[in-house]
Amino acid sequence: MDRAFQRTKILTNHLLLQSSDPPPSLSSNACLSYSAPEDSESGNYAFDIEEMRGLIDGHHVKERDWLFGLMMRSELFNPKVRGGKVFVSPDYEQSMEQQRELTMKRIEYLQGEGVFKGWLTEKEEEIVLRICAFLEVLSIFDHSINIKIGVHFFLWGGAIKHLGTKHHHDEWLRATENYTVKGCFAMTELGHGSNVRGIETVTTYDSNTGEFVINTPCESAQKYWIGGAANHATHAAVFSQLHINGTNQGVHAFVVQIRDADGNICPNIRIADCGHKIGLNGVDNGRIWFDNVRVPRENLLNAVANVSPDGQYTSPIKNPDQRFAASMAPLTGGRLNVSVNAVYQSKVGLAIAIRYALTRRAFSLKRNEPEVLLLDYPSHQRRLFPLVAKTYAMSFAANYLKMLYRTRTPESMKTMHVVSSSFKATFSWNNMQILQVCREACGGQGLKTENRVGHLKGEFDVQSTFEGDNTILMQQVSKALFAEYIAVRRRNKGFKALGLGHMNKNRPVIPSQLTSTALRCSEFQMDALCLRERDLLNRFAFDVSKCRAKGASAEQAFIMCYQLGEDLSRAFSERAIFQTFLEAEATLPAGSLKDVLGTLRSLYALNCTEDSSYIRYGYLSVDNGASVRREITRMCGELRPHALALVTSFGIPDAFLGPLAFNWVDANSWSSVEAKKFKSSICSYFFLNFLPQNKSSSRFHNGSSFPKNPDSNQSSTPILSAVATFIQRLFKLLSTGAFREQCIRRRGDEEAYRRAQRGGTGLAVRVDMGFVGNKFTWRSDLYFGSDDYRIKVSKIW
Numbered sequence: 001m002d003r004a005f006q007r008t009k010i011l012t013n014h015l016l017l018q019s020s021d022p023p024p025s026l027s028s029n030a031c032l033s034y035s036a037p038e039d040s041e042s043g044n045y046a047f048d049i050e051e052m053r054g055l056i057d058g059h060h061v062k063e064r065d066w067l068f069g070l071m072m073r074s075e076l077f078n079p080k081v082r083g084g085k086v087f088v089s090p091d092y093e094q095s096m097e098q099q100r101e102l103t104m105k106r107i108e109y110l111q112g113e114g115v116f117k118g119w120l121t122e123k124e125e126e127i128v129l130r131i132c133a134f135l136e137v138l139s140i141f142d143h144s145i146n147i148k149i150g151v152h153f154f155l156w157g158g159a160i161k162h163l164g165t166k167h168h169h170d171e172w173l174r175a176t177e178n179y180t181v182k183g184c185f186a187m188t189e190l191g192h193g194s195n196v197r198g199i200e201t202v203t204t205y206d207s208n209t210g211e212f213v214i215n216t217p218c219e220s221a222q223k224y225w226i227g228g229a230a231n232h233a234t235h236a237a238v239f240s241q242l243h244i245n246g247t248n249q250g251v252h253a254f255v256v257q258i259r260d261a262d263g264n265i266c267p268n269i270r271i272a273d274c275g276h277k278i279g280l281n282g283v284d285n286g287r288i289w290f291d292n293v294r295v296p297r298e299n300l301l302n303a304v305a306n307v308s309p310d311g312q313y314t315s316p317i318k319n320p321d322q323r324f325a326a327s328m329a330p331l332t333g334g335r336l337n338v339s340v341n342a343v344y345q346s347k348v349g350l351a352i353a354i355r356y357a358l359t360r361r362a363f364s365l366k367r368n369e370p371e372v373l374l375l376d377y378p379s380h381q382r383r384l385f386p387l388v389a390k391t392y393a394m395s396f397a398a399n400y401l402k403m404l405y406r407t408r409t410p411e412s413m414k415t416m417h418v419v420s421s422s423f424k425a426t427f428s429w430n431n432m433q434i435l436q437v438c439r440e441a442c443g444g445q446g447l448k449t450e451n452r453v454g455h456l457k458g459e460f461d462v463q464s465t466f467e468g469d470n471t472i473l474m475q476q477v478s479k480a481l482f483a484e485y486i487a488v489r490r491r492n493k494g495f496k497a498l499g500l501g502h503m504n505k506n507r508p509v510i511p512s513q514l515t516s517t518a519l520r521c522s523e524f525q526m527d528a529l530c531l532r533e534r535d536l537l538n539r540f541a542f543d544v545s546k547c548r549a550k551g552a553s554a555e556q557a558f559i560m561c562y563q564l565g566e567d568l569s570r571a572f573s574e575r576a577i578f579q580t581f582l583e584a585e586a587t588l589p590a591g592s593l594k595d596v597l598g599t600l601r602s603l604y605a606l607n608c609t610e611d612s613s614y615i616r617y618g619y620l621s622v623d624n625g626a627s628v629r630r631e632i633t634r635m636c637g638e639l640r641p642h643a644l645a646l647v648t649s650f651g652i653p654d655a656f657l658g659p660l661a662f663n664w665v666d667a668n669s670w671s672s673v674e675a676k677k678f679k680s681s682i683c684s685y686f687f688l689n690f691l692p693q694n695k696s697s698s699r700f701h702n703g704s705s706f707p708k709n710p711d712s713n714q715s716s717t718p719i720l721s722a723v724a725t726f727i728q729r730l731f732k733l734l735s736t737g738a739f740r741e742q743c744i745r746r747r748g749d750e751e752a753y754r755r756a757q758r759g760g761t762g763l764a765v766r767v768d769m770g771f772v773g774n775k776f777t778w779r780s781d782l783y784f785g786s787d788d789y790r791i792k793v794s795k796i797w
């Protein structure tokens with residue numbers, strides 16, 4: 001208590017110090033005045049945004065907010081004040097090595113907070129949605145942290161879990177969850193990426209010692225791009241050709257320790273860095289060479305096949321193709337992670353671009369009239385709203401994919417593979433398109449890294465390549481559809497799997513004159529999407545069969561019919577996504593939420609039918625094509641009043657959106673230039689309760705306990721009077737204009753305040769000490785208030 005009292009007095013004395021006047025800031029009134037979208041958009045939201053968020057997030061909303069809070073609270077997440085708000089985002093001015101170390105430190109912090117508890121040791125169906133929710137939240141902060149965790153848990157952990165057996169689970173799952181083991185996944189080689197079957201690493205078995213011998217026989221066999229290998233990983237799941245008694249049994253996975261607990265590289269292993277990348281530099285991708293590395297026989301992950309001590313190879317899966325497919329099981333989890341995170345990046349981009357478009361004006365229509373808000377231009381609406389609709393559609397599809405993954409069985413593995421491949425490719429392609437449009441919609445500001453949207457393009461570009469190259473994945477989708485088509489025709493039983501039941505019905509007929517009502521009808525929309533899919537499947541099957549009849553191999557035939565295959569896999573994907581939208585909508589009672597979702601659903605469907613394939617293959621007449629186009633424009637206008645609500649429903653805290661989404665005039669003012677010069681070297685937080693309550697436990701922000709008051713009534717008196725004096729002087733200074741003040745309305749930049757608030761009406765103080773040039777200086781940020789009055793004051797002393 002004495003210490004707290006002393007600190008309050010010191011702070012109060014500081015308030016009396018004469019400080020040099022701050023540099024004059026330009027009044028914004030004469031030029032532009034920023035008006036927050038919440039103030040300028042008319043009235044209340046037409047629907048309940050919390051309900052909408054619940055629907056699109058689908059699960060674990062509270063847990064997500066808890067994790068957002070953990071990040072906002074820690075200095076490790078690089079909080080920065082811009083325009084009076086605190087934003088968290090990685091510091092991309094750091095070197096690659098610094099980014100990697102900080103990513104690891106952030107993971108250790110999250111580990112300490114219990115974020116990963118149960119990820120590998122609880123029953124998968126009970127934990128997997130929570131894992132997905134947390135990875136979504138983490139990717140909103142930074143792709144690197146998501147991928148570094150994803151590789152460790154989904155790829156390395158997934159390999160142990162799905163390709164290993166009890167002995168492997170006992171040895172490595174808990175150790176992985178605790179990060180005593182740091183895992184990586186070594187599949188790709190310099191010479192072979194998409195073509196995993198072609199990898200050249202060779203493993204033989206030495207029955208004299210009961211060991212496998214793993215070797216990199218040539219440069220193209222070096223493991224490449226292995227996330228975690230360059231700096232941190234201690235263990236690797238190594239994929240290799242397994243040669244037994246002179247026979248190549250195909251690709252199998254082995255556990256190899258590559259570093260000891262002190263980080264030293266193990267004998268007979270060489271590791272090099274992949275170097276700087278266009279994004280994702282917080283992940284230490286590395287290359288690995290194995291020089292006849294010996295591992296015990298038990299290190300073969302033997303769920304798919306085993307080798308006996310005397311060197312006999314056995315497998316319950318006799319078909320080598322099926323055995324190979326089973327060995328690829330861990331990739332499904334990684335693909336799920338990529339798919340879902342692509343959706344969240346689109347949300348970040350759109351939330352920033354739309355909030356900016358609601359505050360940025362350009363050109364007056366008439367002299368002396370105010371300039372027009374970007375989002376009031378129909379062309380701007382046309383650029384952004386179809387992408388909002390697409391993002392909503394992807395959210396529902398992502399939730400469906402998560403459920404499919406959670407309830408997967410051996411029987412549903414084919415569906416899981418096809419749907420996850422098509423969604424992964426579609427979502428990540430959509431994400432890049434959305435980020436590009438959002439970047440351009442933000443003009444030059446979109447180029448600034450701190451505004452996030454442009455930078456995310458570099459960060460997420462890799463999504464179309466790793467966890468299965470998109471083009472290759474889409475080829476697999478069309479091949480699977482072809483196989484299903486041939487199987488159904490052979491069995492003569494009707495289509496059922498992969499959502500192809502519509503193939504059993506009559507071919508849908510599109511009316512010759514499409515009215516607005518028809519275009520907005522979900523039956524028409526489904527018909528239009530099914531028509532394209534069934535026709536393309538028929539054409540693809542016909543052309544592939546024709547090539548085969550002329551003597552081409554199956555692979556040659558697919559290669560020759562690639563264009564139809566690409567159109568078909570996109571048609572499958574968009575129809576499957578649309579189906580999930582309809583199902584989500586069907587869960588809602590009539591009302592405003594359902595109405596706005598209906599418009600978004602129609603916009604998504606019509607946007608798909610605007611695709612050139614509809615005219616190319618003649619599913620829509622030119623007139624109907626024009627009607628679709630007109631209807632899309634009309635719907636964009638209808639969504640304009642809901643723009644803010646639609647992106648607020650994404651549930652992304654302000655702190656993760658970047659300055660452009662808020663007061664970008666303030667964020668670029670002269671005073672912000674001054675504030676930026678301040679380099680903090682020491683930082684501490686504490687808070688004081690004005691009205692201590694028994695239930696509240698006072699804590700310093702940095703975690704050390706505030707001395708607990710044994711008798712709050714008595715001993716709080718000196719504190720109260722000290723605080724009262726402090727506030728009095730504070731207000732005096734405020735009135736002299738020596739302070740910048742800002743009312744805080746939004747989550748994100750008030751974490752310290754909220755800590756104070758937990759104990760009732762309170763005061764939170766953050767103090768930074770450091771140097772500006774050679775001059776020692778310190779800065780205090782004070783948060784105080786109650787539920788209806790909140791204020792933040794910053795001052796550089």
Ligand SMILES: Cc1cc2nc3c(=O)[nH]c(=O)nc-3n(C[C@H](O)[C@H](O)[C@H](O)COP(=O)(O)OP(=O)(O)OC[C@H]3O[C@@H](n4cnc5c(N)ncnc54)[C@H](O)[C@@H]3O)c2cc1C
Pocket residue numbers: 151185186187188191192193194195224225226227277280285462465466467468469470471472
């Ligand atoms: C940042 C990053 C992290 C990674 N992390 C890991 C990791 O942790 N572990 C791991 O094992 N791997 C990892 N990878 C590797 C990744 O999985 C591969 O890059 C990916 O599988 C593609 O392989 P590739 O780069 O060799 O491209 P390629 O397979 O050579 O493909 C190059 C191009 O050719 C096209 N192409 C290839 N074959 C065909 C075909 N039959 N028909 C038509 N077009 C074709 C592809 O579409 C692509 O456009 C990572 C990669 C990156 C970039």
